[in-house]
Amino acid sequence: MIKYLSEYFTSFFLKKRMKNIEFFMRYPVEIQSKLIHQLILYAKNTEFGKKYGFCDIKKYQQFSERIPIFRYSDLQSFIYRIRKGEKNILWPGQVKWFARSSGTTNTRSKYIPITKLSMNTCHYKAGKDMLSIYIHNHPETKIFLGKAVRLGGSYKLHKKYNTFYGDLSSILIKNMPFWVENICVPGKKIALMSEWEKKLENIVKETGHQDVRILLGVCSWLLIFLKKLLQEFNKKKIDEIWPNIEVIFHGGVSLIPYIYQYNKLFEKSINYYDIYSASEGFFAIQDQKKDKDLLLLLNHGIFYEFIPTEEINNTNPKIFPIEKVELNRNYALVISTNAGLWRYIVGDTVRFTSLSPYRILISGRTTHYINSFGEELIVENAEKALNQACMKTNSIIHEYTAGPVYMNQNNSGAHEWIIEFKKKPHDLGIFKKILDNELKYLNSDYEIKRYKNIVLGPPIIYVARNGLFYDWLKKHKKLGGQHKIPRLSNDRRYIDSILKMEKE
Structure with a gap:
């Protein structure tokens, strides 16, 4: 009985979020304009805000003219000081968590600040919207009667400065709200293990006898996990282990090279939902059953700007707010966030497939x-x-x-x-x-x-x-x-x- 009540209240709560999603779809420019003013107001008394005169920025044009474009190397000295425990540098207060990048864009690790505000109003909020969209598209779903398997990384303590760094997924798992933690497997102790192969063995053992209905993770690593699961239980299809498996939420890499292998693992049809999440933020979600383009999340603590890819290496590249973008043109993604990243070049390129609402496809990397x-x-x-x-x-x-x-x-x-x-x-x-x-x-x-x-x-x-x-x-x-x-x-x-x- 408790299980069904939990499913009912979770479902009811998430269905209500569709109104918020529909609102930012209807008023995208107004919401982004309000957001950048909120970000500036929050950070006006930080070292960065004082340097660039946030106190008297009233319009986007002033913001765009006054603040340069930043790459990680430009912000590295600021972030180093924040990691040492200094306060009010890029964002008000002290930042305790840093997502260490996977290093695919260069050989050195990048440490992206993660604030409590960015966790709650970006990453977790987007996670709720991801589930809300799925429920909206599949009203008969019973995913909340079962469990969700998550594959995450690990984090470490910087003892000298009492700050933490690690994979973004480990930070989110460590700080996860109780209502999410209740449906996720494995538990934190296993999910946050540092040694991947040992962790994989433990995840297989802990989840193999659960009623799993959701999978979350990078599709290349999920594939390795699922094959290990079949091997451990001597089965040919995942459905034999998890008969109620329903959906895979995946991101990080394209599913295209793996889809044939995935389809071979399941006897029944599985729903695949793409997400666009990175250390810097949760940017977009697939909101349609069949179309694979992604709905840009415009009310999640991130202000977006876009540089045409042919301009990316120019000294003074053209840069556009969302209302100035065009269809089917490749842009480098630039963000200002409630974690203190200002006009920051993420490194991804996107192209718009729709302007009402704003939907994108990830077209590549500025360096890939x-x-x-x-x-x-x-x-x-x-x-x-x-x-x-x-x-x-x-x-x-x-x-x-x-x-x-x-x-x-x-x-x-x-x-x-x-x-x-x-x-x-x-x-x-x-x-x-x-x-x-x-x-x-x-x-x-x-x-x-x-x-x-x-x-x-x-x-x-x-x-x-x-x-x-x-x-x-x-x-x-x-x-x-x-x-x-x-x-x-x-x-x-x-x-x-x-x-x-x-x-x-």
């Missing part, structure tokens, strides 16, 4: 692309082309990365792809040809550079052994959490590192 020859290849192109090559050759990709092969006196340039197949194509040459043709179709710059092999030769594909990418992540202490394989790189640091490990 290949443009060594003017081809401007982004992750979105790569994902679509690889998916087509797999479909047409009846093959399955487990992991991949790509980078440039530089020109020399005798040869044109090329792209080298390291691909670990779950199911290899019968003819790698046909796979390569399809990949090449799809990239030409998707990217006119790539097509031009491929003309007669003058600038760019055909792709080079190296078939990796099983487990190579996992071993590479393990060696670099990037197992679990939000760590992921860098898909595209404009230099050879990743592919050379992975190939070197293959030869060891």
Whole structure:
């Protein structure tokens, strides 16, 4: 009886949130305008606020003219002081928690401040909205009668300064509201273990006999977990273990390279809902059953601006608030947040698929692309082309990365792809040809550079052994959490590192 009452009240509470979601969908510009004024008001007496004269900023134009664009390196000295316990630097008061990035954009870790306000009004609020949208789309759902499996990272105490740092998921699990904690498995003790492989074994043991209905996590790590689960219980399908499994909320990496493998794990149809969450904030949620574009969250403590990708390396790039963006144009995402990030370049690129309401697709990274020859290849192109090559050759990709092969006196340039197949194509040459043709179709710059092999030769594909990418992540202490394989790189640091490990 208690179980059903809990389900009823949770469902009732979350259904009411749809009114809030519909409100920011209806009045996006007004809400964003109000939000930036609130952020400025909050931070006017901080060191940063005093430096840039927050007290007399009344309009967005003043904000945009007065405050420069920041990358992490520009804020690093501020954040270092905050980590040492200094107060009122970027945001009022003292910040105790810092999300350490997975390091996919550069080799050094980044420490993103997480305030109590950002936890509650951004991350947790977006989590509630994620569930509200799902209930709205699936009114007959019974997900709250069961459990939700979460895969998280771990955190550490900086003893000298009494501040904490770690994977964002570990910070959110540690501080999670009681009503969420009640439905989640495993418990915090296991969820926050630092050693990934030992944690994985414990999660399998603790969750295998539960009535699991929701999965939450990065889809690449969830896949490893589900395969381990099947192995442990000697089953062929996840439904045999969890007959009421219903939905997977996933983010971090694209589901496209993994979807075939996921579908093979389940006997029945599973709902997949994409989310766009990062250390810097929870930005967007898939709000439609079939369409995979994401609803931008406009009332969650984040003010958005957008730089056209062709402007990103300019000294004074054009930058637009949300009411000035255009459809189907790639933008670098810039945010100001209630954790003290001001006009901060996240590193992701997005394009708008709808302006009423504002919906986006993640198109790539400002640093995860290949443009060594003017081809401007982004992750979105790569994902679509690889998916087509797999479909047409009846093959399955487990992991991949790509980078440039530089020109020399005798040869044109090329792209080298390291691909670990779950199911290899019968003819790698046909796979390569399809990949090449799809990239030409998707990217006119790539097509031009491929003309007669003058600038760019055909792709080079190296078939990796099983487990190579996992071993590479393990060696670099990037197992679990939000760590992921860098898909595209404009230099050879990743592919050379992975190939070197293959030869060891």
